[in-house]
Amino acid sequence: MMRAKPEPVQVVKERRDAALAALVARVPYITFMGFEFERRGDELTAIMPYRPDLIGNPTLPALHGGALAAFLEVTAIISLGWSLIWPRMEAGEGVEVMPALPKTIDITVDYLRSGLPRDAYARAEITRAGRRYASVRVEAWQDNRARPTVQAMGHFLMPELEVQP
Amino acid sequence: MTEERTKIARQFIEALPHCRALGMKLDSIGQGEAEIFMPYSEALIGDPDTGVIHGGAVSALMDTCAGASVMSHPKSGPATATIDLRIDYMRAAKPGATITAHAICYHMTRSVAFVRVSANDGTSDVPVAAATGAFTVERT
Numbered sequence: 579m580m581r582a583k584p585e586p587v588q589v590v591k592e593r594r595d596a597a598l599a600a601l602v603a604r605v606p607y608i609t610f611m612g613f614e615f616e617r618r619g620d621e622l623t624a625i626m627p628y629r630p631d632l633i634g635n636p637t638l639p640a641l642h643g644g645a646l647a648a649f650l651e652v653t654a655i656i657s658l659g660w661s662l663i664w665p666r667m668e669a670g671e672g673v674e675v676m677p678a679l680p681k682t683i684d685i686t687v688d689y690l691r692s693g694l695p696r697d698a699y700a701r702a703e704i705t706r707a708g709r710r711y712a713s714v715r716v717e718a719w720q721d722n723r724a725r726p727t728v729q730a731m732g733h734f735l736m737p738e739l740e741v742q743p
Numbered sequence: 744m745t746e747e748r749t750k751i752a753r754q755f756i757e758a759l760p761h762c763r764a765l766g767m768k769l770d771s772i773g774q775g776e777a778e779i780f781m782p783y784s785e786a787l788i789g790d791p792d793t794g795v796i797h798g799g800a801v802s803a804l805m806d807t808c809a810g811a812s813v814m815s816h817p818k819s820g821p822a823t824a825t826i827d828l829r830i831d832y833m834r835a836a837k838p839g840a841t842i843t844a845h846a847i848c849y850h851m852t853r854s855v856a857f858v859r860v861s862a863n864d865g866t867s868d869v870p871v872a873a874a875t876g877a878f879t880v881e882r883t
Contacts, residue, residue: 607797610786631764634807635822642761643810643825644803651799679790682798686829 641693657702685732794838820881
């Protein structure tokens with residue numbers, strides 16, 4: 579029996595990138611903050627490009643702790659949303675209709691170093707994704723990957739997925 | 744805190760770039776207590792289906808308000824930084840409503856300030872979010 583010819587890599591990449599872009603574009607606050615997402619396979623890296631209006635301490639200067647907290651929360655939510663989309667997309671299901679995003683139950687932000695007036699990067703690790711609740715650890719760094727700026731642990735309420743007929 | 748000091752604190756906080764970007768306004772401050780509000784803006788929406796504001800913006804408001812309460816404490820130094828902040832989101836904020844944060848710096852040691860903050864949208868006694876945090880105390 580002949581196996582189906584694999585899709586051209588460009589088609590696969592474009593589909594995945596379009597799904598990620600559609601997920602991110604739905605949230606006005608992400609656009610407002612200028613957060614971006616890069617994808618390697620299913621792994622996401624969030625980027626907070628430096629902007630003067632992210633500063634909270636002009637004397638140092640340092641990024642606003644709230645901007646960093648928001649960056650970690652957005653990274654966690656998008657990573658969870660992406661984890662819902664990915665298996666559906668890879669199974670060949672349409673992802674035109676995006677699932678509702680997870681809701682934050684709580685988040686604990688640990689400020690390790692003052693935020694430099696430069697770009698920040700973040701990755702989330704989903705420690706447990708249940709049907710209703712998820713636990714996520716997320717970490718952001720700037721110049722040195724080994725010297726994280728902030729880390730957070732959060733719990734999220736997962737959206738109720740519509741039952742497939 | 745005298746009116747003059749409140750005025751200075753207001754100018755200082757409202758001039759911080761990220762606070763300005765989010766439209767934060769200082770309501771009152773003094774003796775380890777602060778109240779800061781943030782009017783609703785469509786740019787801050789986190790849930791496009793409902794128009795509810797993103798938790799991240801609420802976090803920034805609560806972090807600012809907590810820091811302001813620390814700086815207004817009689818035993819505080821000239822500056823502070825967040826060590827940690829744990830935020831519980833109890834309910835969605837009403838779309839269109841201004842969110843007001845109220846922070847109390849309830850204890851201060853020589854190096855650490857402990858703060859409780861709540862955020863309300865004026866529609867219920869149950870806050871939108873509540874947080875507890877630890878902040879640094881700068882010594883001159």
